Amino acid sequence: MTDNTSNINIAQTDLSIRNESIQRIFNFYKSDLFFVNRRYQRKLIWTIEEKERFVDSIIKGLPVPLILLAETENLGITTFEIIDGMQRLNTVNAFIEGEFTYNDHYFDLNTLVESKSLLDSGQLIQKTPVLDRRICERFASYILPISVYSFTDENKVDEVFIRINSYGRHLSRQELRAAGTLESFGDLVRLVSSEIRTDVSHSDILNLKQMKEISITNSGLEYGINVDDLFWVENNIITKDMVRESRDEEIVADLLSAISFSSLPGTSSNILDEYYGLKPSERSNELDTALRKIGVDQLRNQYIAVHNVVRKVIQIAGVNFRNLLFEDNSQRIPRYFQVVFLAIHKLMFKENKEVNSYTDLVGRLRGISKHITITEGGSWSATNRIQNVDAVAGIISSSFRDKAHDPGAAKWLTEFESLLMQSKTEQTSYDFKQGFTRLDGSNSFDSDSFNKIIQTLTAIANNSARTTGYVCVGVCDKKKESDRIKEIYNVDNVKYRTFYITGIDHEATLLGKDLDDFYRQIIQKIKSQPISEETKDFISKNIRVVNYFDKDVFIFKTQSLSTPMIYDGKYYVRHGANINEVKPENYASFFQSYK
Structure with missing residues (x-):
């Protein structure tokens, strides 16, 4: 992305730098003043260890990154949409509420007026052992650096987020793609990926307190979604760390772009960049044309319909996806998953078929990796992709039958x-x-x-x-x-x-x-x-x-x-x-x- 400031009218953007204590931040949090826009804020996924390190930095008085907020109005009340710093704001408030410890001790709820009031009313419970009050006071009085933008046009919030997250911060390649666009393809990938992870929400605008209910964690907390239970991890398609890097969204983007075209294209990291419009290319226009031709809703329905078939196969097989395909379960299998997914999609939506026997389909998929030969390297050619998909489709086709009606309606x-x-x-x-x-x-x-x-x-x-x-x-x-x-x-x-x-x-x-x-x-x-x-x-x-x-x-x-x-x-x-x-x-x- 080029640094072209002409896209933002600085005269219409009011920027102020504020210093707020954590005590005041907690007051804002409990007063429902912090909101998250899920169009660009993907998920809460900091581990307990990362949260503890952040709290440690605060208690030791070390500097922390600037938090960026957009001042908005919600039901006549001034609120703040989090542009950058969602994980940090969640961490400080979660620590006060006793969701994790510092040096194996919990925050003393009697330290703050707000937390003591919640303790007295039974809304919070004091966990033990309790952290030394002086350390808690040091934490609560720490001043967080905050930059607050006030916009006359809410679209400029999107623009600021895109710019901030495109300047080489520690984001994965897919996160950079997602930060670089809010167009229809990126939005479709986000929504389908969220459905597969199950961290969906009723609305794109959520109170920060609500985010923890759909946060992804590996810490065994009473709320949120355990990362080990995610479809991708449970089936050994990608690792937990890959989910943190949004590699699941990369797979979804690969598959959605593939089923958009009449003939399977090749794929690579650079090609995905072009689909997202991060690099000048005709591919972005070609994909946009394909999306409009099929329809975003129809494309989403096709993806979910195939995904549901895969899930039912796994359920009947009684083993995870990787173990179904491989006798040797030592490797990760994102491209093998894509081959099977695209083969099923070909039969269901290119040839208008439906599963005739799931038991037979499970039998034909068992150990099918020996019939798949995927080229190594960053690029996956269209030729190799098509050859593998056709081979698998041919092997499993007898498990399908002709379907008399439109297969576009996905199962529930x-x-x-x-x-x-x-x-x-x-x-x-x-x-x-x-x-x-x-x-x-x-x-x-x-x-x-x-x-x-x-x-x-x-x-x-x-x-x-x-x-x-x-x-x-x-x-x-x-x-x-x-x-x-x-x-x-x-x-x-x-x-x-x-x-x-x-x-x-x-x-x-x-x-x-x-x-x-x-x-x-x-x-x-x-x-x-x-x-x-x-x-x-x-x-x-x-x-x-x-x-x-x-x-x-x-x-x-x-x-x-x-x-x-x-x-x-x-x-x-x-x-x-x-x-x-x-x-x-x-x-x-x-x-x-x-x-």
């Missing part, structure tokens, strides 16, 4: 997990119910709970004029509910992160002839609810029955319509997990905010 395996994870950062728009029956042993349909489901759907939709939300039935967010279902129905759960998926199959058998009959019963119950015909029609048409590892889950979708939804003659909104009635005296402001 990865999407369902993404939905669960999005609820971590936006509780208001998601709700989970263990099922439709009571857990009192009566085996009866719980009409009160069903009424609450429909009421919740109307309340979520009423939160704003552009709201989408979901209620999942067959998912327990509390283990005691899952244990009770096991006790009553002898149904085991499928655990995903902090969720226990029990499904509603046992209820369908109990209350209906089969799943289809039970589905029709649910539709009829919706029609008898005290809601408008428009709302009935929308909810009925937007129910999905998702099969997740042999557990059927009902997913109700809601969305803001032309006017707020009414339930039994009243309007409701949802705040967190609570449903609040809109009182008549507040109707004017309610309808105004809905617009």
Whole structure:
């Protein structure tokens, strides 16, 4: 990127240098003043060791890098969007909250007024052993250097971030690519990569406190995502350190660019640079044309559909991906993964086929690495890539059959997990119910709970004029509910992160002839609810029955319509997990905010 300052109008950019103590930073943090824009802030992935080293630097009074913030307004309140320094800000606040130690001792919560107040109210718990109060005071009084920008145009925040992260800092090659563009291809790679890692969020703008729920960690913390559980690491495709370097996004970029073209292109690090527009080339224009021809959403659906086939193969095989392909499991296999992925994609989307037998497909993929010969070196030629993909496609083709309809609609395996994870950062728009029956042993349909489901759907939709939300039935967010279902129905759960998926199959058998009959019963119950015909029609048409590892889950979708939804003659909104009635005296402001 050239240093052309003409792209920024300095006269419209107000820059101030501020020095803030960590104590004041913690106050800002607890007051929800720090926000993260996930369009360019990828993930929290500092290890505990890195966090401890940063705290050590502060306690020893060593200088630390400048933190860059953009002053923004959120609901009429001045807030700060983090341009650079997200890991550092998260670290100082996490240390105060007792998420990790310094020299095996925890921060003394009695040191600060704010942390003591949280301790007294039970929102924070003092862990032991406690760090010496004098050291804690030294940490809290440390002055962090902060640069605050005030912009009249929010697009200039993106420009500043791109420039800062393109000046040779310690970023990986893929991180530099991502920092260099916010165009459609880079955005598509980011979103698909996030779905595969499962660190997805409901919105691109998140409070810094919410980021820890989708942070990637190898420390065994009670929250976040364990790096060992990521698809890429669990299947020995790339290492944990490679994930830190965003090599998973590099693989996704390679595959998305490959399936965009009618014929597989060669690839290399330099070619990816050109796709991202970091080097002048026609490749960027060719890729943009291909994306517009296929459609970004369709391309994403194709990728997720193939990914779900790969995951089901792994599940049935009972071994990780590398061990399925190799008898010798000593090497990392990103290009071998690409060959298999592209071969399946060729059969599904170039030849319009679908899997006929997963058991047969597993058998044909077992040890298939001996039929793959990949050229060494940084560049991977189109010829070698095509030869390998064609060879694997030929070997596994008999496991597929012709598909009569468009294969573009992806199955709901990865999407369902993404939905669960999005609820971590936006509780208001998601709700989970263990099922439709009571857990009192009566085996009866719980009409009160069903009424609450429909009421919740109307309340979520009423939160704003552009709201989408979901209620999942067959998912327990509390283990005691899952244990009770096991006790009553002898149904085991499928655990995903902090969720226990029990499904509603046992209820369908109990209350209906089969799943289809039970589905029709649910539709009829919706029609008898005290809601408008428009709302009935929308909810009925937007129910999905998702099969997740042999557990059927009902997913109700809601969305803001032309006017707020009414339930039994009243309007409701949802705040967190609570449903609040809109009182008549507040109707004017309610309808105004809905617009």
